[in-house]
Structures are given as structure tokens and as C-alpha cells.
Amino acid sequence: MKLIDGKKIASEIKQEIAVQVNEIVERGERPPHLAAVLVGHDGGSETYVAFKIKDCGEVGFKSSLIRFEDNVTEDELLAKVNELNNDDNLDGFIVQLPLPKHISEQKIIEAINPKKDVDGFHPENVGRMVIGLPSFVSATPFGIVELLKRYNIETSGKNCVIVGRSNIVGRPLSVLMSQKAVNATVTVAHSRTHNLEEVCRNADILIAAIGVPEFVKGNMVKEGAVVIDVGTTRVKSDKTKSGWKLKGDVLFEEVADKCSYITPVPGGVGPMTRVSLLLNTMLSAKKEIYK
Numbered sequence: 649m650k651l652i653d654g655k656k657i658a659s660e661i662k663q664e665i666a667v668q669v670n671e672i673v674e675r676g677e678r679p680p681h682l683a684a685v686l687v688g689h690d691g692g693s694e695t696y697v698a699f700k701i702k703d704c705g706e707v708g709f710k711s712s713l714i715r716f717e718d719n720v721t722e723d724e725l726l727a728k729v730n731e732l733n734n735d736d737n738l739d740g741f742i743v744q745l746p747l748p749k750h751i752s753e754q755k756i757i758e759a760i761n762p763k764k765d766v767d768g769f770h771p772e773n774v775g776r777m778v779i780g781l782p783s784f785v786s787a788t789p790f791g792i793v794e795l796l797k798r799y800n801i802e803t804s805g806k807n808c809v810i811v812g813r814s815n816i817v818g819r820p821l822s823v824l825m826s827q828k829a830v831n832a833t834v835t836v837a838h839s840r841t842h843n844l845e846e847v848c849r850n851a852d853i854l855i856a857a858i859g860v861p862e863f864v865k866g867n868m869v870k871e872g873a874v875v876i877d878v879g880t881t882r883v884k885s886d887k888t889k890s891g892w893k894l895k896g897d898v899l900f901e902e903v904a905d906k907c908s909y910i911t912p913v914p915g916g917v918g919p920m921t922r923v924s925l926l927l928n929t930m931l932s933a934k935k936e937i938y939k
């Protein structure tokens with residue numbers, strides 16, 4: 649079994665991005681610029697946004713953080729989105745989700761200019777991805793496909809089973825995995841799937857994006873399969889300072905012995921998700937999606 653080291657690959661990609669940023673700056677142009685809009689003080693969102701800002705600094709991007717309190721109105725947020733849409737000094741921006749209940753997330757997502765939608769959540773980018781046009785692809789699916797590529801894992805003609813059909817992971821990933829560049833034969837499984845264990849056992853590439861810690865057991869994995877664990881659930885732990893630790897959707901101890909490759913949690917998919925936002929911002933700065 650080989651461990652897929654997402655942290656190492658993400659760090660290599662960051663170095664590649666930093667080289668490109670240097671070239672841009674040496675030409676006398678401004679560095680790529682990403683903005684993040686953060687509403688309220690949710691602990692998870694604060695952490696994710698702080699990582700995004702830190703990542704930008706590491707590769708030489710400019711970043712801006714725009715904060716609102718929980719009681720911001722939908723109209724105020726839409727006005728800010730409109731302002732960012734029209735800011736020529738900005739290559740892309742994200743509105744950190746979730747938003748407070750009185751604001752429609754879908755309305756905010758649809759208000760973002762698709763050309764600056766580096767999260768890849770706008771229906772125009774999702775639609776472009778589905779028909780194989782250049783598009784901003786949401787970070788986790790983008791990162792997973794990049795990880796498979798960088799490990800030279802054969803995907804063509806392979807049976808890929810994705811457990812989970814969310815709009816940010818399972819569903820877009822199923823499209824990417826079936827595209828001609830990847831050529832996998834894809835099954836999307838979910839909570840209504842019959843005989844899930846058997847479906848999973850048929851996978852050459854098994855991707856778990858469920859959010860149920862250690863759901864995938866050894867008996868659900870074919871000998872020699874590639875296993876990608878997207879799950880990140882915080883569970884209580886008396887062994888860490890913080891009092892919690894991250895658990896994946898795969899029971900690592902049982903599955904690792906059976907598979908050919910496996911991603912750890914943490915250190916697998918997570919770092920690739922982070923770096924994919926940087927990749928999308930660079931693609932936007934270079935006008936490679938919407939030419």
C-alpha cells in the first residue's frame with residue numbers, strides 16, 4: 649500500500665504557483681488577487697478563511713478579507729458581491745459558506761460574476777464543466793483529480809465508485825471522473841443505494857465523501873483498489889490539545905492493508921482542496937478560463 653501524500657503534492661504545487669507569480673511580478677504586472685468575504689464568527693469558517701489568506705501570502709498572491717457581522721442583510725451582501733464583481737484589481741473572490749439563515753446562499757452564489765467565481769459554485773461554471781468547456785471547478789473535486797494525475801494512477805476504463813452526491817464534492821467529481829481526460833466508468837452511490845457494500849467492492853477507485861467517520865470498512869474494498877477519503881469529521885479526543893481530531897470516512901486500519909493507494913486524514917484531500925483555490929485564482933489571473 650502506498651500513502652498518497654496530499655500535503656507534499658500541495659506544497660509542490662504551491663512552489664510552482666510561486667514561480668509563476670514571480671514571473672508575473674517581474675513583468676511589472678500586479679500579482680493575482682483573491683478576496684474572501686466572511687460573515688459572522690463561526691469557528692470553522694474563521695479557520696478556513698484564515699488558511700485561504702495564509703495560502704495566498706505563501707505563494708505571493710495579494711489577498712483581501714471583507715468581514716460582515718451576522719446581522720448583515722442579504723441586500724448589503726449582494727451590494728458587496730456586485731462591487732467585487734466590478735473590481736478590476738481582483739481576479740477572484742469567495743463568499744465563505746455557510747451563511748446565516750436569513751440570507752439565501754443560492755442567491756449570493758448566482759450573483760457572483762462567473763468569471764470571478766473561483767469556488768466554481770456558480771451554475772454557469774458547473775454547466776460549463778458538465779459539457780467539458782473550460783470552467784472553474786470546485787476545489788475538492790479539482791484537487792482529487794490532480795492528486796490522481798500526479799501519482800500517475802491509471803483511471804482510464806477503471807470502475808470508480810463515489811459515495812456521496814453533494815453539489816460541492818460527489819456530483820462534480822462524478823462528472824470530472826467521467827470526462828475524456830480521465831475516462832473512468834463512474835457510479836455515484838448515496839444513502840438510498842442498495843447493496844452499497846457490494847457496489848463499493850466493485851470499485852477500482854473508491855472515493856468516500858459521506859461525512860460519516862470510518863463508514864468504509866475493510867469488507868467494502870476490493871484487493872488493490874485506490875481509496876480516496878474525503879471525509880473530515882471532528883470527533884472528540886483526549887489525546888489532542890484542542891480536545892478533538894479529524895476522522896475520515898474510511899476505517900484506515902482495516903482498509904490500508906487491502907488497497908494499492910490510500911489518502912490519509914488529515915494530509916490527503918484537505919491540502920489539495922486548499923491549493924485548488926490558488927490554482928483557480930491563478931487560472932483567473934491568466935484569463936485561461938474565460939478568454
Ligand code: NAP
Pocket residue numbers: 788811812813814815816817818837838839840844857858859860878879880881917918919921922
Ligand atoms: P454532504 O453534503 O452532507 O453529502 C453527504 C453525501 O453522503 C450525501 O450525498 C449523502 O446521501 C451521502 N451519505 C450520507 N450517509 C450515507 C450513508 N450512510 N450511505 C451512503 N451515502 C451516505 O457532505 P459533503 O459536503 O459532500 O462532505 C462530505 C464529507 O467530506 C464531510 O465529512 C466533509 O467535511 C468532507 N469534506 C472534506 C473536504 C476536504 O477538503 N477534505 C472538502 C469538502 C467536504 P444523500 O444525498 O442520499 O443524503
